[in-house]
Amino acid sequence: AQKITQTQPGMFVQEKEAVTLDCTYDTSDPSYGLFWYKQPSSGEMIFLIYQGSYDQQNATEGRYSLNFQKARKSANLVISASQLGDSAMYFCAMRELMYSGGGADGLTFGKGTHLIIQP
Amino acid sequence: GAGVSQSPSNKVTEKGKDVELRCDPISGHTALYWYRQSLGQGLEFLIYFQGNSAPDKSGLPSDRFSAERTGGSVSTLTIQRTQQEDSAVYLCASSLGLALNEQYFGPGTRLTVT
Numbered sequence: 001a002q003k004i005t006q007t008q009p010g011m012f013v014q015e016k017e018a019v020t021l022d023c024t025y026d027t028s029d030p031s032y033g034l035f036w037y038k039q040p041s042s043g044e045m046i047f048l049i050y051q052g053s054y055d056q057q058n059a060t061e062g063r064y065s066l067n068f069q070k071a072r073k074s075a076n077l078v079i080s081a082s083q084l085g086d087s088a089m090y091f092c093a094m095r096e097l098m099y100s101g102g103g104a105d106g107l108t109f110g111k112g113t114h115l116i117i118q119p
Numbered sequence: 120g121a122g123v124s125q126s127p128s129n130k131v132t133e134k135g136k137d138v139e140l141r142c143d144p145i146s147g148h149t150a151l152y153w154y155r156q157s158l159g160q161g162l163e164f165l166i167y168f169q170g171n172s173a174p175d176k177s178g179l180p181s182d183r184f185s186a187e188r189t190g191g192s193v194s195t196l197t198i199q200r201t202q203q204e205d206s207a208v209y210l211c212a213s214s215l216g217l218a219l220n221e222q223y224f225g226p227g228t229r230l231t232v233t
Contacts, residue, residue, distance in 0.1 A: 033218075033219035035221060035222075037224075042226075043208065043226060043227055044224060044225075044226050044227070045210065045212070045224035046224075047221045047222065047223060047224075050219070050221055052219060091162065093162075095218055095219060097218055097219065105152075105164070105167040105175055105178070105218075106152050106154065106164030106165070106166075106167055106178065107152075107154075107162075107164060107222065108164065109161060109162035110161075111161050112161070
């Protein structure tokens with residue numbers, strides 16, 4: 001079973017609109033972290049935001065916020081006031097703490113969402 | 120300060136040859152990770168180094184893959200007897216060391232096996 005599911009392969013959004021990128025995850029580990037990364041066409045992975053499983057508040061970083069719904073195992077990324085430079089692939093990822101090891105010491109990534117911001 | 124650097128940026132090799140990919144992490148970062156990104160498989164975790172500790176190699180896709188980290192800093196990923204399915208972008212990342220610290224990625228090495 002996939003541990004990270006991103007159901008939107010591609011999205012078109014008008015500039016200045018808010019956009020929500022979906023991410024659901026699957027784990028039985030009580031301790032985990034959720035990450036969002038942006039990958040522009042240049043290829044470099046850029047860290048955007050982090051949410052820990054025990055964090056009470058939703059994470060925010062500038063125009064990025066994470067809508068964390070633990071019971072639903074959902075960690076959607078919200079980008080407010082989108083800009084043309086937001087066009088990129090966006091990846092949701094998870095790191096489990098207790099069940100690490102055995103090849104699970106790194107991030108597990110979803111397949112990504114290709115976001116295109118239109119003027 | 121400087122970010123994660125990787126070399127070469129591009130590598131074209133013939134099937135059956137060995138290749139070495141290099142990663143220089145951010146200064147002060149004790150954790151180093153290797154990932155592979157390909158169209159078919161997406162982003163896959165390969166191996167993780169924490170300081171000078173011996174890594175868990177179980178994420179490596181085959182025994183043709185090996186990695187080492189010298190002096191707790193620079194890391195080399197070696198692929199022996201390359202196959203066409205090894206063609207991918209190999210990404211290196213580093214972090215401060217705690218498992219849930221964010222990882223900072225390098226620009227990657229694009230490997231093409233002909």
